[in-house]
Amino acid sequence: MARKAPSKARKSPLPPFLSNPFVLALAAVAAVFAVALGVATLTGGGSGGGSGGRAGGDAAKPAPVQQAAQPAVQPPPVPTAKVEPPAAPSSAAPSSAVAQPETDAPGNAVAEKPAQVESRPAATVVAMLPPPVAPAQPPQVQAPPGNAALWRKNALPAEVPQGKPMIAIVIDDMGLDRKRSTRMAGLRGPLTLSWLPYARDLPVQARAARANGHELMLHMPMEPSVKADPGPNALLVSLDRGEIVKRARAALDSFDGYVGVNNHMGSRFTADRQALAPVLAELHRRGLLWLDSRTTPNSAGIGLAREMKMPWVGRDIFLDNQETVAAVKAQLAKTEQVAKRQGYAVAIGHPHDATIDALASWLPEVQKRGFVLVPVSAVVRTHHAGG
Template sequence: MKTKSARRARKAGKRSIELLPPGGLGLKVVFTPPWDKSAFALAALVGAALGVAGAIAAGGAQTAQAGYAAVHDLRDAPLAGAHGARSELIARIAALGSSERLQPPAPKDAAAGRPKLIIIFDDMGPNREAFRTVMNMPGPVTLSFLPYADGLQPLVDEAKRRGDEVLLHLPMEPRGTADPGPHSLRSDMRPEALFETLMWNLDRFEGYAGVNNHMGSRFTRDGQAMKRVLAALDQRGLFFVDSLTTGGSTGSSAGAAVGAEVFVRDVFLDAEPGRDAIQRQFALAEAIAVKTGYAIVICHPHAETLDMIGPWLTTAPARGFELATVASLRAGRSRTLAAKN
């Protein structure tokens, strides 16, 4: 004689259920419960399976994040740049660690004196659709073009006509296996080869005001190599923005040694994928700008970033911020030096 539970099991067959753990990056776990168990036992088993699925999802999220960071040479990059006289203050702001505690400023009546948000879009050039999206955003913004991309000059000219700032995104050697692309600067190059490679990149298009590094977590640690590069940039009247892909970068000290003008990014907007992570970096950038007068923010032309940053830039003036360029900081430095003299 068959029991009721056995009849339930035979009727159910091997029917499975799908578990979708929160934060699972789209992960779907298929689970076949023992249907002949009581309802209470089934509930306990499904709950345990969901817990296991959640753990798998968390591991998948960590793996995805690590892979993302490796591809972009950001594994060693501090999310908030700490450098020079700003380092202690920025470290304190970043240590707040909660967007609820990073409050934007009250709107001011005039743009003069407002905290500046300087937004640098890295990796521009290969993706024309991303370029068009940025061109439809409020500005001014800064676009950093990869020199090995084809057909850059019309894009550069269009951005400059719109009032945006243009940088050259100079490929540099990373640590690990990330590929910076062709004609990248390597720390093992002899001075002649280094200079020749640098010139190849600098001659790819015209109209850029400065340079920032693409990857470079290994190259920027090499003080001698950085001095050679920064001295050459300074001779051309170009400033350098250290993307700070490693906390061990020598960009600032090498620049000081050769008298080159160096700025350092404050926030990587999308070094960690995910809308919540980007939202936290929005808040951090605003807090740094309020406390120090400006924040240099670097982001990448990923769909998720572009989707979120447009509304943020649109509403920034109403929240009391000025969208600005690195050149505006350069002008401010010149006025300060003139006043001291």
Template sequence: MKNFSYIKKITLIIMVASLIFCLGLGIGIFFAEHEEIEKQTKKLEKISQFGSFSINNKTEYSKTLPKVIAPDEKDYNKKTNAEPLRQNHNYSLKKKNHLPKWIDNSIPVFKQPEFSYIAIVLDDMGLNKNIANEVFELGGPLTLSYLSYAPNLIEQTTIASSKGHELMLHLPMEPLGDQDPGPGALLVDMKNMELNQRLNLALEKFPNFIGINNHMGSRFTSNSKLMEFLISSLKKRGYLFLDSVTTSGSVALKMGRRLSAPVVARDIFLDDVDSEKEVKLRLAQTELIAKKTGTAIAIGHPRKATLRVLKDWMHDLQQKKIQLVPLSAIAQIRLDKIN
């Protein structure tokens, strides 16, 4: 009996020790994950109005901006102190008393005080109809950027628009290296006439989009002369340019300020690594940027892992005081701040 009692005591001690060990391990993992997010976003503290920071060798641009925007419910402004976001647009071309297309084709949203605002842009849309249907059914509004060489663009974008998502044109541009950017790409050795022809052809693919962002394009967006031509051409037509920031050498933001043209840059790539863990980490970083600066722009792709994480992530936004908004809304905030 004494031996049995002794064994029982030893067993109890082992069980308690194991429990303490597991508890400590769990706490350690939690703080390790939190520390990883904080570590990779620590440089945010040093962001200036046009500063930059790097994550996994990707250069991320952001700005210190005010907090505004809110849901697009028809009667929302009657229930709250929300105000329409369409305000000053001196930085954009006005013709015949009409708003530029990036404003006219935008999804209307409203200010909501004390919220931070995130735009999610999904690139490479238009090539996979099955996964596009999954995208359409996500909550939103999302900003969907369609490749200029995708098939049936009018049909696809009409459905996307009817689901409440904002539209963009994803235009191939020449990258560094020998990777093929795709049909109709803007290349650095082209003359302005040929660039203009390709640009016009792309802009006629489908209606009601707010602007373009570059597909690849690390070589093209680093060329000041070519970017001056592109951004001035877009400004004349009333479109904005979203810099995907595929290179730290991009001159898009600088050229936008110089030409008083509507140009903004993304802050985070969500899925350079195609895994749910990666997307969750990048969304956490996106939230930190939004909380610190008022707004954040993240670019992802229509991939299974990305869509699964986004679907779950959208459920908790209200509790976090984060509003998911179309890209045009954040562009208006950032550009109004500059002007």
């Protein structure tokens, strides 16, 4: 009996409203709402949590923009932006970041670097270009000024009375035929004797002629347009520029004391402007004059000499196309006519017997007829002194 009393106490009845099912349902809903409200409060709460969620979403957007902006400085910029998240707001940001270096480079430090890299090579290339008005050729062909020019230094002194026509007699092919060359050099002068560079004992022969009162020239072998042999190491149009200059320099170094150069044969070579130009440039560089033998009417020699402003003169008469004394004397008479007309004349002959004999009788009489016999340098100095 004593054990039943406690069980009666446990079975004490609940208040009537708690036993109502509707009230129990409302309590359950309130409990769920309270739990939800507590969770919302912990994460930011209520309506403020909603705005915080949007702010967090906006704050997260710069991450894709920054990731897309970094590849923009690396080639290529576009593929990296395409791999980024597919969300529309994120894909729009990389496209604006890629376009910014073109439209707003001053506000973007990264965009200024490519602009500087592009400008530096252009400035470097311009700085390395040679000056437009400083070609290499003029210093190489500039002759020494005034009396320092070699042709003036080696010129035979000559007095030219004012108003008297001058005649210069040039004898080519000197040195090969020693006997006839010696006879020619023994004539009364002054004559201008032009020596082939491959003659034997050339320095000895030339010095003896100079001591006898004659002026010296070098007779440069050049390619003819006909089948004829101009001699060893002649200048040919088929040679490259380097070989032409090499052969010309070898000939120029064969002896010294001469005033200039005229062409031996050379009807083909002198007509080739490109082949002849480096030869005249070398003459001008050394301070020598150019006598164009005019073996062809197409010679570029005088035109080039004028352009280079170097001393030059051209042949007027050939004396001995016919090797007879009468023919040579007839050509000497034509030489006098040219001298009267233009104030000077340059005649070219060769050490032939007929030429030597004709000159031997003509030379003592020419001055009596009012002409002045001069070396070729006097004609150049008076009429065509270009350097």
